[in-house]
Amino acid sequence: MNNYMLKDENAIYYECGYSCDNALYLRLGSEAFFITDSRYTIDAAEGVKNAQVIIDGDLYGAAAKLLKEHRIKKMTFDPKEWTLMGYEKISKDSDIRFDAVQDFSHKKRIIKTDKELKILAKAAKLGRKAFGDLANNFRMDGKGKDEFALTYLAKSILSDFGKYELSFDPIVAIGPNAAKPHARPTNRKLFKGDLLLVDAGLKYKRYCSDRTRTVEFGKDFTFDTHQKFKRKKIQKAYDTVLKAHDHAIKKARCGMKAKEVDALTRDIITRAGFGGYFVHSTGHGVGLDIHEMPYISAKSDTVIEDGMVFTIEPGIYMPGEFGIRIEDMVAMVDGKAKVL
Amino acid sequence: MNNYMLKDENAIYYECGYSCDNALYLRLGSEAFFITDSRYTIDAAEGVKNAQVIIDGDLYGAAAKLLKEHRIKKMTFDPKEWTLMGYEKISKDSDIRFDAVQDFSHKKRIIKTDKELKILAKAAKLGRKAFGDLANNFRMDGKGKDEFALTYLAKSILSDFGKYELSFDPIVAIGPNAAKPHARPTNRKLFKGDLLLVDAGLKYKRYCSDRTRTVEFGKDFTFDTHQKFKRKKIQKAYDTVLKAHDHAIKKARCGMKAKEVDALTRDIITRAGFGGYFVHSTGHGVGLDIHEMPYISAKSDTVIEDGMVFTIEPGIYMPGEFGIRIEDMVAMVDGKAKVL
Numbered sequence: 001m002n003n004y005m006l007k008d009e010n011a012i013y014y015e016c017g018y019s020c021d022n023a024l025y026l027r028l029g030s031e032a033f034f035i036t037d038s039r040y041t042i043d044a045a046e047g048v049k050n051a052q053v054i055i056d057g058d059l060y061g062a063a064a065k066l067l068k069e070h071r072i073k074k075m076t077f078d079p080k081e082w083t084l085m086g087y088e089k090i091s092k093d094s095d096i097r098f099d100a101v102q103d104f105s106h107k108k109r110i111i112k113t114d115k116e117l118k119i120l121a122k123a124a125k126l127g128r129k130a131f132g133d134l135a136n137n138f139r140m141d142g143k144g145k146d147e148f149a150l151t152y153l154a155k156s157i158l159s160d161f162g163k164y165e166l167s168f169d170p171i172v173a174i175g176p177n178a179a180k181p182h183a184r185p186t187n188r189k190l191f192k193g194d195l196l197l198v199d200a201g202l203k204y205k206r207y208c209s210d211r212t213r214t215v216e217f218g219k220d221f222t223f224d225t226h227q228k229f230k231r232k233k234i235q236k237a238y239d240t241v242l243k244a245h246d247h248a249i250k251k252a253r254c255g256m257k258a259k260e261v262d263a264l265t266r267d268i269i270t271r272a273g274f275g276g277y278f279v280h281s282t283g284h285g286v287g288l289d290i291h292e293m294p295y296i297s298a299k300s301d302t303v304i305e306d307g308m309v310f311t312i313e314p315g316i317y318m319p320g321e322f323g324i325r326i327e328d329m330v331a332m333v334d335g336k337a338k339v340l
Numbered sequence: 341m342n343n344y345m346l347k348d349e350n351a352i353y354y355e356c357g358y359s360c361d362n363a364l365y366l367r368l369g370s371e372a373f374f375i376t377d378s379r380y381t382i383d384a385a386e387g388v389k390n391a392q393v394i395i396d397g398d399l400y401g402a403a404a405k406l407l408k409e410h411r412i413k414k415m416t417f418d419p420k421e422w423t424l425m426g427y428e429k430i431s432k433d434s435d436i437r438f439d440a441v442q443d444f445s446h447k448k449r450i451i452k453t454d455k456e457l458k459i460l461a462k463a464a465k466l467g468r469k470a471f472g473d474l475a476n477n478f479r480m481d482g483k484g485k486d487e488f489a490l491t492y493l494a495k496s497i498l499s500d501f502g503k504y505e506l507s508f509d510p511i512v513a514i515g516p517n518a519a520k521p522h523a524r525p526t527n528r529k530l531f532k533g534d535l536l537l538v539d540a541g542l543k544y545k546r547y548c549s550d551r552t553r554t555v556e557f558g559k560d561f562t563f564d565t566h567q568k569f570k571r572k573k574i575q576k577a578y579d580t581v582l583k584a585h586d587h588a589i590k591k592a593r594c595g596m597k598a599k600e601v602d603a604l605t606r607d608i609i610t611r612a613g614f615g616g617y618f619v620h621s622t623g624h625g626v627g628l629d630i631h632e633m634p635y636i637s638a639k640s641d642t643v644i645e646d647g648m649v650f651t652i653e654p655g656i657y658m659p660g661e662f663g664i665r666i667e668d669m670v671a672m673v674d675g676k677a678k679v680l
Contacts, residue, residue, distance in 0.1 A: 148502045319382065
């Protein structure tokens with residue numbers, strides 16, 4: 001693994017502390033190169049650590065030239081990260097052996113350093129605080145507003161009015177719209193007694209937070225996990241999701257496979273008769289990317305270790321009726337899951 | 341071109357009127373298929389026109405199966421749009437001839453239909469109105485605010501408080517920060533007499549607007565192109581950019597090559613002695629993507645035709661001092677450039 005090449009913005013940031021939307025990073029033995037175009041000359045000179053900055057409008061041409069000059073024989077890369085065009089430009093007329101390693105950078109990043117854990121804990125803390133502020137705001141001003149307006153409020157408050165970037169476009173879904181795990185806003189308006197699902201996160205020092213709460217909207221609602229719903233069917237589904245969520249956080253251990261952690265939530269939901277309505281995995285790793293390793297899915301044999309950070313987010317989705325999801329981020333510390 | 345495959349979200353939207361962040365589109369002769377995962381079942385069923393919706397967690401596997409069933413012999417695709425992994429999954433163990441055509445979808449989309457022209461004109465109109473609203477807001481509330489807060493205000497107003505998506509994160513740059521064509525916000529605060537550059541756009545029915553103005557901030561400022569600056573050097577650079585901008589819009593004609601349109605701005609800036617400080621192209625096409633064909637660059641032999649929509653955005657960037665850019669969108673109509 002002495003030589004590798006990266007194209008993804010976060011993968012590059014992880015190596016040298018700076019990145020932008022048009023960059024290429026080469027690690028050649030003990031040397032490293034950050035290649036970008038002239039729009040980023042000033043920022044790259046200031047931000048890039050431990051790599052030589054090269055300004056060239058033709059990133060791939062500049063990289064191919066460096067590989068040749070350094071007489072590189074073998075090169076590791078992630079085939080998910082490179083377009084066919086980029087790969088062909090850099091590998092054309094070369095006798096280098098290119099080793100495709102899927103998720104190369106994500107694998108490097110699966111165990112967080114202490115510094116990363118502190119940043120992620122801060123991101124999660126800011127995200128939790130933002131949910132509190134959002135509840136205050138929705139209690140005062142949410143009634144009668146549609147999902148577009150509520151999503152805008154969520155963006156404003158999550159970003160602390162422009163101070164933080166968001167991990168992703170927040171999901172604010174009312175009633176049956178919450179049955180879509182990746183709901184987009186509609187004209188549906190929020191009224192007392194409506195089910196309200198909010199899935200949102202912000203970035204602190206480029207690291208993501210991620211959190212979901214489902215509540216019954218009313219003048220006293222909070223984003224606490226203890227929630228009362230008028231409809232018995234919703235309450236039953238909610239209590240099942242909460243039980244699955246709490247159980248997985250309590251029982252997740254280092255040494256388990258990710259699919260065993262997935263089973264901690266899935267078995268409870270299946271036994272309650274909702275198995276067919278839990279249409280996604282239990283969780284995903286969180287770091288510089290909002291979705292990274294480990295994936296807490298029924299298929300994953302990844303062994304859970306200290307320093308991993310991931311979400312626990314079981315859900316039940318009844319098409320046309322409602323959707324429920326409760327999500328927290330955990331870090332594995334001393335063998336157990338600690339809620340961030 | 342009877343068979344082609346698409347992976348890009350906007351390329352797919354152009355074909356079937358719906359798209360999402362995990363989709364694959366196949367055109368196989370007279371048939372078409374839209375493949376996505378179960379998170380988008382409800383929306384895809386509602387939104388996709390003229391294509392059969394297939395729900396499958398393994399997009400590439402489902403696509404490979406369809407190619408086999410339809411005994412496809414030849415397939416066109418854009419190597420910029422496909423990752424090496426995606427391409428290999430779909431082409432593995434197949435004797436199909438895959439023809440790589442760079443910018444395949446962008447080439448299809450370079451001449452806008454009348455319907456698209458109307459949508460783009462509306463997007464531009466909304467963008468222009470938003471700049472007016474932004475000026476009102478900055479006059480009242482901008483003084484003393486830093487670039488983070490001003491960028492947040494720009495996002496709020498451009499989106500009409502959540503009603504529209506943005507074409508890109510707005511650029512709001514003060515003084516020397518404007519010398520970076522792709523400036524990111526800083527803690528720098530806005531005061532009377534400061535140079536202020538705003539580059540922003542919004543999406544209407546998924547089509548982008550794009551607009552840049554550079555002004556001297558004060559209590560009576562507007563985003564009009566007639567601007568007075570205290571510093572003579574800035575005024576000279578500004579007048580040069582405005583002259584280049586107006587000249588190109590007046591003189592651009594169908595039948596010219598894109599590089600001839602680029603020369604319309606570049607020659608004026610070069611003759612004024614600022615040639616080395618105009619570090620980018622004159623403009624770019626605008627449509628579903630904020631950057632698409634035609635590219636109005638010194639290297640492009642693309643012949644300009646009626647129905648093309650692109651920006652005219654000359655600029656002068658003095659590192660550490662200031663940056664100026666004036667940008668409008670034009671559509672080619674009856675052989676001439678019409679400002680949208």
